[in-house]
Amino acid sequence: MKLCVALDLAEKSDNLALAHTLKSEDIWLKVGLRSFIRDGKPLLEELKAINPSFKIFLDLKLHDIPNTMADAAESIVALNVDMFNVHASSGRKAMQTVMQRVNALSNPPIVLAVTALTSFDNASFEAIYRTPIAQKAVDFATDAYESGIHGVVCSAYESLDIKAHTSEHFLTLTPGIRPFNEASNDQERVADLKVAEAQKSDFIVVGRPIYHHADPLSVVRKILESIA
Template sequence: MKLCIALDLPSKEENLQLAKNISGLSTDIWLKVGFRSYIRDGVKFVKELQNLGFKIFLDLKLYDIPNTMADASEEIAKMGVDMFNIHASAGRVAMKTIMDRLSKYKKRPLVLAVTVLTSFDEKNFEEIYELPIATKANEFAKMSYEEGLDGVVCSAYESLDIKEITNDSFITLTPGIRPFGEDRGDQKRVADIDFATKAKVNFIVVGRPIYKSGNPKKVVEKIIQKLKEKK
């Protein structure tokens, strides 16, 4: 299981300082660049993080018509990021179009599909999708697997079932991780490292428990140690 740190701080300088503080701690640390950071700081910021030696997960959750999504996916591939995501709700045609387009790249990024955002609870989710979270997450995961994607973004609570209906090499990346039981904030379906390990999660995404602590580097070191113990 790998640690992916969410760079969601208010400024580019703060995000870069956090990245610099933890560089060298482990070669298994990935950095997640989401909407806020990417819109504000752009490709140049991503390059700066890559120059520090980190692998990058570009968390833009693409969702548009298939050809537009495929065009965007190609631009992402040209940036040299290691992983990005789309919304599974975009459907099979979009998934197939993207994977066909990326097949020409000798080294393409991993492509994950977002199943159910971890900010959803059952009531709010069913208002939109008219199905329970677990049912729809499994449907989205199976579709993603069949269309050749590398994995999905899901909560730790769906990970094990998704592995069972796909296979153990199909990646699950889980946001909403509170490594040692920290406050859940605006996330509804959160889990700690112990639960994520049992659920066979491949990537845990941790943000606020790191950058809102008094000593982010120490928290990262503690997480890395915990992950080593779980191997």
């Protein structure tokens, strides 16, 4: 299980400062919409300059018509990131088109598909998708798996079931991790490290419990010791 630290801070300088603090650790860094829209490619380059061994997950959740998604995916690959994601609800054709384009390039990154955002509870999810989260997450994951996607973004609670319906090697990245039972904030389906381990999550995403702590490095080291 790998730790992915979310760089969701309000200023570029804050994200870079956090990366500097954590530069000695074997971690992934998640760059999301706000940070990438605001700071773009230079942020990715500066993060790699801090530690070339940092792995970058560009969390933009592509969702559009198939060719537009594939064009965007090709541009993302040119940024030399290590992982990015699309929405599984874009459909099989879109995901297949993305993977055909990505696989034709040299050194393709990991591509994940988002199933159900962890901000959803079951009632709000069913209001849109007319299906319980647990079932639809598996449906989306199956679509992604059969489309050649490498794995999915899901809550920790769906990870094991998704692997059972796809493959034990199908990657699961689980946001909403509160490693030591911290506040859930705007997330609904949160989990701690024990749940993530039991559910065989391949990547855990942790943000606020790290960057809101007075000593982020100590929290990261505690997490890494727990998941070693």
